[in-house]
Each structure stands twice: as C-alpha cells, then as structure tokens.
Amino acid sequence: MNQSYIDFPDLVKELSDETLLKIGKATGSTDFGVRFYYKKQHPKFYKNRFALEKAIKRMWAHNAFNHRERTARILDIDLETLR
16 A cells, blocks of 8 residues: 655645644753744744754654654644654
C-alpha cells in the first residue's frame, strides 16, 4: 500500500505563527524562541519566525517527552505520516 509522508521541516514552513506557538508552548516552552516571541523587551526573539521554527524543529529532532505525539495531536495528523 502506498502511503504518502509529510516532511516535518517543510510542514513547519507552511504553518502559521499561531500554530507554531501552540506547538512550541506544548512541547518546548522553555526555549527563548517560544517564550519571548511576543515580548518586545527581547528584540532578538520578538516576532522572530526563524528562532520559532528552529525551536520547533529542535524539539522534533530530540523527541523527548513525547513531543512528536503532542505535535501530531495539535495538527490533527497521524504521526505515522510525519517524518
């Protein structure tokens, strides 16, 4: 049976900032790219999409604490289709 896969790093580029923040808060809330995304007093991270994406991708690569499962649940995607 032919199953199509979704490349997670490519998917991250297509997601809205709000969705990335939702994933980030659920899986990597200690990362500065997530914590300070809307904090003007932290200009290095304020609305820094690159830092936010990097935090999400790092979380995905390490897969500690069931981060991948949480991400799939937030996106309402079968985890088996993500890689």
